[in-house]
Amino acid sequence: MKYILYLVLLISSQVFAKPVNNSVAFYYSSPMPLAEMTFYSRVVVQPEHVTELELNWFKQRNIAVYAYLSVGESFNKNKSSLSINPNWNSHIADLASAHWQQHIKSSAAALKARGFSGLFLDTLDSYQLLDAKHSKSDQQAGLVTIISSLSETFDKHLILNRGFELLPKIADLANDLVAEGLYSHFNPNDNSYKLTNKNDQDWLSAQLKKAQNLGLNVQIIDYAKPDDRLAMAQKIINAGFNPWVTDGHLQTWGTSSITPVPRRILIPYNSDISPLVKKSVHSKLATIIEYLGYIPDYVDVAKESLPKIDPSLHAGIISWTTNNIFYSTEIIKWLEEGLGIVPELILGELPQSNKLLVSLGVENINVAQAGPYKVEYFADWLKGETTKSPVIIRPNFLKLTSDATALISITSANGKTLAQGSKTKLGGIIVAPWLIDNLPLEGSKWVIDPKNLLNKVLNLPTILAPDTTTLSGRRMLTLHIDGDGFSSVAHFKGKPYNSEVIRDEVIKRYKLPLTSSIIQADIEPNGLHSKQSKELEQVARDIFELPYVEVASHTYSHPYFWKVLSGIQNIDEDDTKYGLNLNIPGYLSVDLEKEISGSIQYINERLTPKNKKTVLILWSGDAVPGPKALAIARKAGVLNVNGGNTSVKADNPTLTNVSPIGRPEGDLLYQIYAPIINENVYTNLWHGPYYGFKRLIETFEITEKPYRLKPYSIYFHFYSGELPAGLDALKYNIDYVLARPNTPVHLSQYAKIAKDFYFSALAKNSNNEWFFSSQSIRTLRIPNDFDIPNIAQSSGVSGITQKGDYIHITDDLAKLSFDHSQENNVPYLASANVSIDNWQVNGAVSFKAWVPAKIDLVNGRSCEFVSNDGKRFKGKSNADITQFSLPKGQFYGYLKCKRAA
Structure with missing residues (x-):
């Protein structure tokens, strides 16, 4: 009885906890704004703009996807075409034609097969534009036949666009009706927005009330500029209808009872010049972008078109390159067209565009100015981690425009002022070398303050920030083990395997949620240690059977150079004296399927108890998998973690050594970086000092203040159990965290949280x-400068x-x-x-x-x-x-x- 009471309470909490939004979202562009779409139970899209992966993504979240279908018109002339719609230059179809009816039926069947949940039926009234020689009653009868067929195919999951004249005949065939232009209308000829008159509003309102009385859910699509949309949506709500207010082409994200909080920062790059993983905008600046709650939205211009800039989704644009080849005519034009739509920040090398430079506060000085150069002005709020100015060898010869604010300026030998950083109402510019200074003995440091750069130059509004470091108010704790050293013999009495030491001295001792992996070829019967395989596999089983241990694979043969396998880097650029992977007899080249899905199958079949399966792949070596490897992992049903380079220590407490949450690889693929790097880095690649992993607490402290950037993450290998100093350091780190407030979680839970950062959304x-x-x-x-919520409300x-x-x-x-x-x-x-x-x-x-x-x-x-x-x-x-x-x-x-x- 008490358990039944719990279930009743559980169901009631799930039913009533969610805010309700009855509007259907419409979006006719691409790529899909998936995060923002999660506020809606139904979305309407152009079917050619949504991928199969995206359709599956929607299905996993119980979001019904409706395909746009034009019932009365086509942009392609065919034997059913009767006339031209002059407003859109489209062909009005003969609805009574068997050819057209079959065309619509076949189109609907294909959409159903793809996985669409319903249809949005447009151009239902187009037949009314036909002249008198075409029978109106025949067209109406044909339309009823078409809608009846579609209703049967999609079980009434149809949204009608108007069709008022036939509503008594078709209302029972659909669930929803949408009408455009209650308070505004869009003129496609000049892309203008105009308000409707009172008579038109009254007539349409009367038709909509009739539709409601016939049992249809009614929604209005109106048109307005982004800043005016929420007020218009509220006006529609007050009139008794669900709203969707957007642009005239439905190619920007709209507003219903809620308006989106733009969180995406568009970042163009060119992978043909340099891969994303080597870009400072990703490896360094993205960390701060994410901390502020914003999403780095990378656009690889080598593989995809530059997107439409949408102020409802995009909070700004950052272009950071060290190679002026990057600035193609297409990119420059796109940046120029974006001026005034969202703020723009140009970093490093500058584009050859007077319009861009002047708009962002500088213009070229045609005569070179000789050095030496010295700093004239550096805004105090922009100063970063280094106390020294960078060496100025080849400065940009720029002067500040009259409407700009100086951020950084230097003087030449003759006293001429040269602008190196500027800010205007449209954004700003910071040129090299005023971003990151790479010092021979000190390492890299921020010359400028990246947080203030984003807040004050890119003008990012302060927002609530989705957080991947904290759970239930306490800093998360994760522990995970790469399989390296599992089979090695430890320097302890009895000569146990490293894995036995870690099992007994760490895993069983602390009983914390922990993710453990193995390298298949290291322990399998046909692997590198076939004689010891029976013992090694049993140790793995002992570890995986522990209730607080979750199972991961560290691949089949431990590839060292994923960058080579993914084509990011040529093989001759690497030190390959140890080969590309473990030297396994007969295994001549790396097989990604064997490395990932094959190793997972081996673990599940031979090592895990019945109630457990492998849940993660932990990348090996340089841990830079390409899209193929990530896709194989996704198909195998596992999450993925490792990579990144967060290893900041007290002798250089720089945020340049703190990696972002993860890295996209297209097609909804993400590599999730290890929150903090493993003991290999702290011990000089396991050459000593072996107690060096104790410096992990320096990383903990630096990534806590002034900003909590990472959870507590203790990431190590089985070889930490090889020597007393290594084992002591590992325990030291665990004890340090346990002495402080924390919330322990499995790495898989962190990985889900981390990945969902890129699919989370805010609205108001x-x-x-x-x-x-x-x-x-x-x-x-x-x-800090934000109000706190009222929990009661x-x-x-x-x-x-x-x-x-x-x-x-x-x-x-x-x-x-x-x-x-x-x-x-x-x-x-x-x-x-x-x-x-x-x-x-x-x-x-x-x-x-x-x-x-x-x-x-x-x-x-x-x-x-x-x-x-x-x-x-x-x-x-x-x-x-x-x-x-x-x-x-x-x-x-x-x-x-x-x-x-």
Whole structure:
């Protein structure tokens, strides 16, 4: 009975926690703004613009995708064409024609086979443009026949565009009706927006009310510029209809009851010149872009067209290159056309475009100015990590325009002022070498402050930031092991394998969620250690059977140079004295299928218990897999982690050594970087000092302050168990984290959170309420100058930290209210060391506690946790916090609180 009560509470919390948006989203461009689309249960697209991968992505999220289908017109003349629609220069079809009816039926069948959930039927009224020689009644009868057929194919999942004259005959064949132009209309001839008159509004409103009375859901598509869309959408809502307000071609992202918060930063690059992994804009600046809550939206101009710049989606453009070959005519034109639409930031080499340069604050000086050069001005707020100015050998000979603000300027030998950094209302410019200084003994450092650069020059608004470092208010902890050294003999009494030492001294000792991998060829019967294989496989089984261990593959033969395998780098550029992978007899070339899916199959068939499967591939060697390898991993159903280069230490505490969350490879593929690099780097490639991994805590501290950039991540190999110093360093790091607030999670949970950063979305409504959509991210970071939400007025939220810096999200869709007119006196979560699955005050609660649970509630004095087997857990209060202690394990039950009088 108590378990049934829990299920009832669980279902009710899931039903009522999500904010509702009844509008259908329309988007006729590409690529799909997938993150923003997650706010909607239905989207309408041009079928040729959506890929099969995207259709599967929508299906996984229960988002119904409707295909646009023109019923009454075609842009291609055919034997059913009767006349021309002069507004669009399209051909009006003969709806009574058997040829046209079969064409529509075949088109619909093909769309159904592709996986579309329904159809948006456009041009239903086009027959009314025909002259009198074409029978109107015949056309109407043909239209009813067509819609009847489509309704049967898609089980009434049809959206009608108008068709008012025939509504009594077709209303039962569809679920929805859309009409364009209640308050505005778009003129395609001059791309203008105009308001409709009162008579037209009244007539259309009357037709729409009739449609509602016939049982159809009714939506309006109106047109406006981005800044005017939310007000118009609210006007449509007030009239009693669902809104979608967008541009006249439906090629920018629109507004319904919510308007998107633009988070994408467009970053063009050319992989034919240099791969993304070698770009500073990715390896260094993207870290700060992501910290601020924005998404680096890379565009590889060698493989794809430059996208339409959409201020509803895009917050800015960054172009950073060290090679002026990059600036093709196409890229320059695109950047010029984007001026004034979104802010633009040009870094490094400058394009040969007077329009761009002048718009961003500088113009060329035609006469070279001789050195030596010295710094004249450097804005204090822009100064970065280095205290020295970079060596100026070949400066840019630029002068500041009259409407620009100087950021950096130098003087030449004759006292001439040369602008090196500028800012205007349209964006700004910083030229080399004023970005990153590479010092021979000190390493690289930021010359400028990248956070202030983005905030003040690119003019990024302060937003709630989706966070991949924190869970339930505490810094996440992950542990994962690469399979290297599994079979080696440790320098301990009894000569155990390294893997046995790690199993007994680390994994079993701490009992923390941990991800362990093996290299197949290292332990299999036909591998490098065939005589020891029986023992080694048993050690692997012992490890994988532990309830807190999740299973990963570290490939078949441990390829060292994925950059070579993916074509990013030529083989002669690498030091290959050890070969391209482990030297396995008879294995002459790397087979990606064998390395990834083959090794996963081996592990699942021979090493894992029945209730476990491999969930991750941990990249080996240089850990730069190409799209083929990532696609194989995805097809095998596993996540992927490793790579990146976060290893910053106290002797050079620079953010240039902190990698971003991950790297895209097209077709929805992402490599997720290891949050922090492994002990190999801290120990001089395992040449010593072997206690060097203790310096990991320096990385922990630098990536905590001033910005929490990474979770606690302890990433190592089995060879850390080879020597006492290595084992001691590993334990030292674990003990350091356990002495501090943390929330332990499996690496797979982090990988899901990390990947979903690129598919999460923010929106706002007219009441200044914020909405957040994400399948996996359960934390939003609140910037310092941002208000804190009122938990009592919010939904899909369990609480906020005492410092007011992190919000705890419980649902895939959350609403955050910043209205403090009502007191925030409900019990809410301050922090916990658990991973929460469900949370509802006086409702269902479930969470996973890998260690004894400590849960801190605000306003929680009257609360208790009740498990589904009847056990009750009361808290201890101190000031505003009530702390609850529960056993480790999976908790199912509910949170019972007495309501305030």
